[in-house]
Amino acid sequence: xxxxxxxxxxxxxxxxxxxxxxxxxxxxxxxxxxxxxxxxxxxxxxxxxxxxxxxxxxxxxxxxxxxxxxxxxxxxxxxxxxxxxxxxxxxxxxxxxxxxxxxxxxxxxxxxxxxxxxxxxxxxxxxxxxxxxxxxxxxxxxxxxxxxxxxxxxxxxxxxxxxxxxxxxxxxxxxxxxxxxxxxxxxxxxxxxxxxxxxxxxxxxxxxxxxxxxxxxxxxxxxxxxxxxxxxxxxxxxxxxxxxxxxxxxxxxxxxxxxxxxxxxxxxxxxxxxxxxxxxxxxxxxxxxxxxxxxxxxxxxxx
Amino acid sequence: xxxxxxxxxxxxxxxxxxxxxxxxxxxxxxxxxxxxxxxxxxxxxxxxxxxxxxxxxxxxxxxxxxxxxxxxxxxxxxxxxxxxxxxxxxxxxxxxxxxxxxxxxxxxxxxxxxxxxxxxxxxxxxxxxxxxxxxxxxxxxxxxxxxxxxxxxxxxxxxxxxxxxxxxxxxxxxxxxxxxxxxxxxxxxxxxxxxxxxxxxxxxxxxxxxxxxxxxxxxxxxxxxxxxxxxxxxxxxxxxxxxxxxxxxxxxxxxxxxxxxxxxxxxxxxxxxxxxxxxxxxxxxxxxxxxxxxxxxxxxxxxxxxxxxxxxxxxxxxxxxxxxxxxxxxxxxxxxxxxxxxxxxxxxxxxxxxxxxxxxxxxxxxxxxxxxxxxxxxxxxxxxxxxxxxxxxxxxxxxxxxxxxxxxxxxxxxxx
Numbered sequence: 001x002x003x004x005x006x007x008x009x010x011x012x013x014x015x016x017x018x019x020x021x022x023x024x025x026x027x028x029x030x031x032x033x034x035x036x037x038x039x040x041x042x043x044x045x046x047x048x049x050x051x052x053x054x055x056x057x058x059x060x061x062x063x064x065x066x067x068x069x070x071x072x073x074x075x076x077x078x079x080x081x082x083x084x085x086x087x088x089x090x091x092x093x094x095x096x097x098x099x100x101x102x103x104x105x106x107x108x109x110x111x112x113x114x115x116x117x118x119x120x121x122x123x124x125x126x127x128x129x130x131x132x133x134x135x136x137x138x139x140x141x142x143x144x145x146x147x148x149x150x151x152x153x154x155x156x157x158x159x160x161x162x163x164x165x166x167x168x169x170x171x172x173x174x175x176x177x178x179x180x181x182x183x184x185x186x187x188x189x190x191x192x193x194x195x196x197x198x199x200x201x202x203x204x205x206x207x208x209x210x211x212x213x214x215x216x217x218x219x220x221x222x223x224x225x226x227x228x229x230x231x232x233x234x235x236x237x238x239x240x241x242x243x244x245x246x247x248x249x250x251x252x253x254x255x256x257x258x259x260x261x262x263x264x265x266x267x268x269x270x271x272x273x274x275x276x277x278x279x280x281x282x283x284x285x286x287x288x289x290x291x292x293x294x295x296x297x298x299x300x301x302x303x
Numbered sequence: 304x305x306x307x308x309x310x311x312x313x314x315x316x317x318x319x320x321x322x323x324x325x326x327x328x329x330x331x332x333x334x335x336x337x338x339x340x341x342x343x344x345x346x347x348x349x350x351x352x353x354x355x356x357x358x359x360x361x362x363x364x365x366x367x368x369x370x371x372x373x374x375x376x377x378x379x380x381x382x383x384x385x386x387x388x389x390x391x392x393x394x395x396x397x398x399x400x401x402x403x404x405x406x407x408x409x410x411x412x413x414x415x416x417x418x419x420x421x422x423x424x425x426x427x428x429x430x431x432x433x434x435x436x437x438x439x440x441x442x443x444x445x446x447x448x449x450x451x452x453x454x455x456x457x458x459x460x461x462x463x464x465x466x467x468x469x470x471x472x473x474x475x476x477x478x479x480x481x482x483x484x485x486x487x488x489x490x491x492x493x494x495x496x497x498x499x500x501x502x503x504x505x506x507x508x509x510x511x512x513x514x515x516x517x518x519x520x521x522x523x524x525x526x527x528x529x530x531x532x533x534x535x536x537x538x539x540x541x542x543x544x545x546x547x548x549x550x551x552x553x554x555x556x557x558x559x560x561x562x563x564x565x566x567x568x569x570x571x572x573x574x575x576x577x578x579x580x581x582x583x584x585x586x587x588x589x590x591x592x593x594x595x596x597x598x599x600x601x602x603x604x605x606x607x608x609x610x611x612x613x614x615x616x617x618x619x620x621x622x623x624x625x626x627x628x629x630x631x632x633x634x635x636x637x638x639x640x641x642x643x644x645x646x647x648x649x650x651x652x653x654x655x656x657x658x659x660x661x662x663x664x665x666x667x668x669x670x671x672x673x674x675x676x677x678x679x680x681x682x683x684x685x686x687x688x689x690x691x692x693x694x695x696x697x698x699x700x701x702x703x704x705x706x707x708x709x710x711x712x713x714x715x716x717x718x719x
Contacts, residue, residue, distance in 0.1 A: 067421075067443065083712075083716075085715055085716045086715075088719065089719075147576070151580035151581070151582050152580055152581040152582045153580045153581040169512065171565075171580075171582055172565050172566040250569055251573075254564065254565065254566045254567070256718050256719070261715060264711075264715070266418075272711075
């Protein structure tokens with residue numbers, strides 16, 4: 001009995017050893033089995049969803065029954081192409097995304113620079129918390145707060161009135177959408193720019209000064225190029241987030257953007273998913289072009 | 304690292320940076336990934352194909368088989384409803400009485416209701432559809448006929464809601480009417496003077512930047528209703544059955560109005576905010592907003608202008624895939640009783656279908672029967688043009704009317 005148990009233990013041990021030996025002898029097998037679950041998850045949940053989105057853009061909707069017909073065609077894209085309204089909406093969306101991105105760069109850069117290179121460690125922590133604090137509260141609550149600030153009888157006009165200045169009618173305009181987007185995405189610009197600025201060694205700046213460069217020249221030829229990858233990373237966030245968002249325009253705006261058209265077609269009306277999918281490819285294409293341009297500019301090599 | 308110019312999706316060659324072993328690993332992984340993706344897509348395509356085919360259309364068959372009695376409850380009932388339609392006040396006693404455990408999902412729009420019923424796959428048993436959703440659900444085969452003989456209070460309904468065209472097709476009842484109400488003109492009494500009497504105020508440049516209307520394509524009907532009176536030569540008789548010329552006139556009017564708007568409101572609370580904060584002084588509205596604002600002491604009033612009004616009439620409809628039809632019939636029976644009709648009418652600010660509800664309303668809240676028009680004559684009901692889904696069939700033999708798909712496209716265009 002004892003002998004048999006020992007034998008069994010030995011054979012189990014052998015199997016285990018053989019198993020691990022197999023992995024040891026084939027490093028690719030080891031790596032594949034380690035990576036397969038996350039890669040599989042990524043492909044199934046993420047890539048497959050995108051693929052289905054793209055495929056369904058070529059389907060059509062039967063007007064009578066409201067059911068999706070699985071026949072291939074370019075009807076949705078043709079309808080989008082022929083209708084000036086959708087061009088105008090796409091143009092407006094891209095324009096707004098660009099405006100928000102530029103605004104956030106202008107606001108975030110000095111702030112991140114101060115945080116990374118001027119502030120004391122303690123102040124830096126405080127500033128960090130202040131930047132991240134809004135992200136802890138609900139996105140909707142912050143948009144509603146802006147609605148109250150900008151409305152006709154709101155905080156802004158109340159303050160202006162107190163100062164003897166004329167009332168502004170910003171609420172429910174594209175200006176309001178621009179302001180709220182710039183506010184909401186600002187942390188997503190500050191953080192990558194901060195990370196990039198913080199990584200610049202002091203010695204580079206000293207070297208630049210030693211070589212006779214003035215402050216502005218140092219900034220332009222040393223700091224800015226080294227911070228650029230961070231800025232580009234930030235613009236990818238602000239640009240793509242603005243392209244896809246539909247809640248802010250619904251709540252503070254008075255016009256529609258790409259996201260609103262997609263939303264209307266997905267949750268409601270004729271339930272025209274194929275049409276929505278077709279229009280949803282517009283931000284995808286815009287983003288792809290943007291990323292190619294950013295790559296051309298060398299923004300990723302330094303990341 | 305230069306990417307191969309003709310790199311295709313399944314090319315897993317990632318160059319030499321990772322070294323020989325690494326490259327081999329990546330290649331294997333890449334092919335594995337491709338295989339997985341292909342498999343996933345195939346599975347999805349198969350799933351979609353299967354779903355598309357299985358459409359047992361109840362509306363196509365003549366003389367549907369209806370239940371002749373309500374059987375034993377299934378213990379469960381799942382509802383899609385307007386907010387406020389499934390309040391504990393009347394749901395709790397129902398659950399206690401019938402043992403049907405009610406779960407409900409609120410929908411924010413008719414369109415969302417249609418979507419939920421279509422995509423739910425039998426998850427929901429009933430929907431409180433308005434007239435602009437009900438015909439879409441009937442045409443899509445998403446709901447099935449119901450037998451009004453099983454609802455004792457049906458005989459007490461106002462005549463107009465026994466077989467209304469928005470839920471009864473060719474004499475077949477697809478659901479049982481519930482409540483109804485008008486879309487009203489809401490205005491700020493301190494800022495809009497003189498008090499409006501006509502929908503024309505909503506198109507008046509005098510109130511530029513202070514007007515709000517619902518963000519809903521069915522709003523085209525409101526413009527058509529106004530045009531029916533202001534431009535009689537267009538010959539509009541039904542604001543939901545518009546030929547090309549009439550439709551274009553309504554769209555043009557709305558495009559002109561676009562410049563005067565503060566905002567298209569999408570939620571009732573949006574409009575309440577706009578009036579409360581002084582951003583809007585005039586708007587197309589529901590009685591619910593007026594009630595809420597007046598309860599907050601806001602200086603607002605509403606009216607049905609002289610051209611008449613559009614309105615909604617809701618119907619409880621039974622999903623064609625419902626697994627709990629007995630509980631569904633019990634529910635409709637319950638919400639049709641005078642007591643529940645009155646409770647809901649007062650809670651939401653609308654008019655009950657059951658004529659017997661009036662006395663109960665006055666018991667619950669004195670004066671509410673008159674306030675919500677539950678005692679109004681049939682002519683009041685007739686003055687309201689109820690929401691229905693526009694279709695190519697004009698209803699008068701002609702087939703050249705603009706369907707809802709085009710209403711939607713035009714609405715996107717109007718909003719710009």
